[in-house]
Amino acid sequence: MAATQTTPTTTTSATNKIAVPVALNLSPPMILEDFESNDVLDYSKRAQWLRAAVLGANDGLVSTASLMMGVGAVKSDVKVMILTGFAGLVAGALSMAIGEFVSVYSQLDIEMAQMRREKTKGDDNDGMISTPEKERLPKPLQAAAASALAFAMGAMVPLLAACFIKEYKVRIGAVVAAVTVALVLFGWLGAVLGKAPAARSSLRVVLGGWVAMAITFGLTRLIGSRGL
Numbered sequence: 006m007a008a009t010q011t012t013p014t015t016t017t018s019a020t021n022k023i024a025v026p027v028a029l030n031l032s033p034p035m036i037l038e039d040f041e042s043n044d045v046l047d048y049s050k051r052a053q054w055l056r057a058a059v060l061g062a063n064d065g066l067v068s069t070a071s072l073m074m075g076v077g078a079v080k081s082d083v084k085v086m087i088l089t090g091f092a093g094l095v096a097g098a099l100s101m102a103i104g105e106f107v108s109v110y111s112q113l114d115i116e117m118a119q120m121r122r123e124k125t126k127g128d129d130n131d132g133m134i135s136t137p138e139k140e141r142l143p144k145p146l147q148a149a150a151a152s153a154l155a156f157a158m159g160a161m162v163p164l165l166a167a168c169f170i171k172e173y174k175v176r177i178g179a180v181v182a183a184v185t186v187a188l189v190l191f192g193w194l195g196a197v198l199g200k201a202p203a204a205r206s207s208l209r210v211v212l213g214g215w216v217a218m219a220i221t222f223g224l225t226r227l228i229g230s231r232g233l
Contacts, residue, residue, distance in 0.1 A: 056198045058155040061101060063191045065159030067214045069093040070184045073163050074177070075221040079229030081173040087164065094160035102153035110145040117142065162187045181218070188214045 072093040077086050120134055166183035170176040192210030196203040 056195065058151060059191055059194045059198065061152050061155030062159035063188070063195075063210065064101070065094065065097055065156035066162050066184060066187050066191065067159075067217050068097055069160035070163040070180060070214070071217045071221040073167060073180060074218045075225035077173070077177055077180075078222045078226035083167065083171055083176065086167055086176070090160070090164045090167070094157055094164065097160060098153040098156045101156045102149040105152040106145045106149035109143045109148040113143045113145060159187070159191075184214060184218070185211060 069090050073086050073090045076089040080086065117134065120138060124133070162183050163180045166179045167176050170179050188211045189207045192207030193203050195201075195210070196206035199206075
């Protein structure tokens, strides 16, 4: 309830003075605060989704590029390299989707069980969850689709970089260059969403991607040179 304070206002006439109480509303703007809190909550949810999408795209980028570099270490054929990258894209996207679906569905079960327990303890004995409450719950199918799409978008970068280049060394260099540019972009986006230093975050992501590709390339070439 809004708090009020009464201040006397004096009305002067020719013979007497009458004090008229005037109510002043000194309560804080609750509606504005609720609106701002809801806006912050919505922004936080959007930031979490965007951050998850950036991380998924980064996973698709690094894992697919590393697979292609590993196969490229022992096979110079462009078709073999592209097929390996495509297989990595499909397998990785499905793996990410299934993992995200299982994880978010487990979270959904926990939150629904908690809401039913709270309703049972209160006045609502039927334990039914209202439609607005259901809309705020996690959505496993949407999370799985978003995760798979983000992974596939990241995996498309090395595939497109190598798709039209037949020369082996040029193709390897094009993949490394395209992946480096994409890593810088993903590192910068992750830093912006996480409110971290952009240069340091981008450098960390780029170095991580280079290390993954270099180790995969080196180990595969080592094993392939020994005829295993």
